[in-house]
Amino acid sequence: MDTADTFGRWLRSLASGLEQDVDQLKALLTDPVKPGSVQVLPYVGYRNATALRVSGRVIEHQAPLSSAEGVLDKLRAMWTIYNSREVGGITVRCEADGVSATCVSDEEGYFAFDLAIDRPLPPRALWEHVTLSPPGLEPHLPLNVPVLAPGTDDHWGIISDIDDTVMETGATDFAANWRRIILEQPAERLAVPGAADLYRLIARDHAAPTRPFFYVSSSPWNLYGFLTQFMELNRIPHGPMFLKDLGIDAGKFIDAGHKGHKLDAVRTILRFYPEHRFLLMGDNGQQDVEIYAQVVSEFPQRIGAVFIRDVSGECGTGAKAAHLAEMARLGVQTYCAASFADGVSILRALDIDNPVEATRASGEGAAVAAGTEAG
Known part of the structure; x- marks a missing residue:
């Protein structure tokens, strides 16, 4: 391993540690996230005949982008997007094709499901749906999340x-x-x-x-x-x-x-x-x-x-x-x-x-x- 590679690894390790320190400091300086302000953001999923993948992120609630008017409001809205407050440790349940599974959001709020299924793809591409919900965070309603199922008639x-x-x-x-x-x-x-x-x-x-x-x-x-x-x-x-x-x-x-x-x-x-x-x-x-x-x-x-x-x-x-x-x-x-x-x-x-x-x-x-x- 050459000197440049060793230095690069050391620099990445140092930067990663600093990032974790900053995240911990932010957590100490901000109020705890209230259960009612937790928002589950699902990402569109996709499947084939044997596996279904869907993921998302748990964050503190954000105002809709469409509500931003004027330069200051727009700056504030974009800052909120880039500086989102992630919520780790939240259990999320996914129900699809009669299969139910849970996972826990990581320290950056991400969660992901990779479910084993047994269902052929349809002849024509379809948007199917799964439901995501955070048990224990009522009154959160289950979210219907689109899942892409490509068709077999058009390859x-x-x-x-x-x-x-x-x-x-x-x-x-x-x-x-x-x-x-x-x-x-x-x-x-x-x-x-x-x-x-x-x-x-x-x-x-x-x-x-x-x-x-x-x-x-x-x-x-x-x-x-x-x-x-x-x-x-x-x-x-x-x-x-x-x-x-x-x-x-x-x-x-x-x-x-x-x-x-x-x-x-x-x-x-x-x-x-x-x-x-x-x-x-x-x-x-x-x-x-x-x-x-x-x-x-x-x-x-x-x-x-x-x-x-x-x-x-x-x-x-x-x-x-x-x-x-x-x-x-x-x-x-x-x-x-x-x-x-x-x-x-x-x-x-x-x-x-x-x-x-x-x-x-x-x-x-x-x-x-x-x-x-x-x-």
Whole structure:
């Protein structure tokens, strides 16, 4: 082990200890959480034929985002989201498919269920439900939590980034990005032009999509409600989200960076649904191209098409272009353009409604319209 690695481990250990000290100090300086102010925040779940996964977080009650008006109110609302008061040690019960299980929220309020079930997936993608409740915290009513059950008639699924893929963030513009983060509410955030229309076309039916959507982002779990509200307002198909726990412990902010978190999430989805082929959607502002190229190299038969929104002007040059070309060489349809506006042409170019085995058999991929919109 070299000196740099040893120093890095020591620094992470020190930072983790400081974080725990700060959390303990906050607990001492604030009033105890009252049972009536405890809020269970469920995250949309998903299942296959043998397992059902649903998770969430227990926090002190937060006011709805929609109630924030004016700069100070918005600053206060966003501060509350990022500085949420987590509640550990709360028992949560999950009831699904005749199975009942309990778990206890950890020190950061998180809880997760991974239930063994025995129920085939439906022919058409469905939203099923489980109930979550915190026993002993009456009068809390059971929560009906959506669980995605992908259909077996259509073996396409979609794995999508969020920032600058469906929601404008200006992640490559530091000042613009931070202004949006600290001030803008869900109703004020802009969808990427054409994104909602394209995603609805892919889903075939926004109200009851026939294709499952999964969203992978390095945004923190604190923003789950914010992102969900944004998608509802813009009629973007719903789906389970794989967000990030911001912290300093092993496997969190310092150890698991943007690339590691997203790559692990995509692998998890692919392994959970071995019968599905996926369309990957992202942008080239950060590391989506590199991540998707790695995924294609590991699962070449599982990825049918890749769409990259060009926010950096690098579709046709540099390392990102080389990654796109390599994916095409492996037989994966690729599309890189600055806009989603021509959704029908994009779908025609990606050919996602037809098998890609013919393309692979020819040994030729297709780097479609690199650097330009499809025409």
